[in-house]
Ligand SMILES: Nc1ncnc2c1ncn2[C@@H]1O[C@H](COP(=O)(O)OP(=O)(O)OP(=O)(O)O)[C@@H](O)[C@H]1O
């Protein structure tokens with residue numbers, strides 16, 4: 001009898017997962033309970049894996065579940081914590097699958113816990129700063145607490161390359177989820193330890209505060225200072241705080257998961273999905289929101305807007321909406337000037353013109369009139385709100401480039 005992981009979603013045992021090839025491949029079958037609740041063909045778990053009585057194609061299920069795990073040294077650290085190979089997705093999901101992006105909740109063996117525990121330990125701001133620092137990628141992976149997991153308390157995973165701590169905030173107080181699977185409500189990011197990007201986190205914090213004012217995201221981003229140590233904390237849009245210690249999860253998937261793409265192909269140049277493929281996943285209203293997010297990222301000069309930096313939310317009734325914008329920051333003051341996904345015909349920022357955005361929008365079947373209105377509205381809001389953002393924690397040369405770009409876009413739009 002193979003080892004099985006049970007996947008739960010919105011209180012329903014939705015699927016069974018088994019591992020193959022030393023956990024590198026994940027086979028998945030939906031349950032009768034899932035089919036009874038949502039029906040054959042429902043895309044409640046993923047736009048790339050409709051509910052069916054047949055097993056899900058293993059490439060799809062493997063890519064999807066691999067996509068719940070972190071990359072780089074975060075992955076190395078969680079794999080070392082339980083002494084398995086980084087490629088052993090199955091073993092990693094078994095131990096780190098209780099607080100992930102979205103609402104999936106994984107149990108194993110005879111564990112019967114469809115509803116998440118809700119135990120939290122209060123921590124001071126100083127503790128928070130120390131714990132955030134301990135997730136930094138340059139720590140000895142054996143000693144670090146990746147995503148806040150310790151050998152005793154695991155269960156947390158989040159994709160992405162940067163160090164992170166998954167925490168909770170109720171009122172003005174900070175908490176560590178103290179039992180495997182208690183939902184986090186916030187994501188904290190330490191300063192990047194990558195030598196080439198020392199300013200990355202503060203630039204992201206400021207960009208995300210700006211994005212909130214522009215209205216392309218609903219997340220709230222704080223910059224927290226402890227002495228001269230500064231880090232960012234952002235509210236999770238896939239969590240609903242119903243009261244102190246009462247949190248429900250909202251399911252989400254990213255652009256790789258939604259298109260059945262392996263996370264290693266998140267960039268279009270590595271075989272990842274095009275913007276059009278992502279846009280056409282949903283109806284016109286979501287495409288229009290995606291266009292506003294694209295405009296924001298293009299003006300910012302975000303060189304890392306790959307398929308895992310766009311997500312879609314799945315409500316329990318099956319409704320799918322574009323997730324708010326996240327993980328955006330200027331990139332043009334670094335060496336790279338490439339676009340993570342082609343826009344119109346442009347593959348790099350120097351090639352990109354306003355017309356490329358309109359061309360891209362027309363590929364998504366947005367009318368010229370509507371796309372003009374969205375571009376103009378987003379750029380105007382960006383220009384109106386940048387004055388309200390405290391840019392001082394960020395790198396001034398990065399934001400000088402951003403401001404020049406904003407001026408150029410504003411002028412170009414006036415001349416249209
Ligand atoms: N505010 C948020 N609320 C809910 N989920 C989020 C939020 N921000 C990020 N996520 C989820 O967490 C994942 C990782 O976050 P993020 O993209 O910020 O990490 P990263 O390490 O900077 O990524 P990258 O590898 O692209 O640099 C995202 O792909 C998304 O699924």
Ligand SMILES: [Mg+2]
Nearest residue numbers: 160308309327
């Ligand atoms: Mg990311």
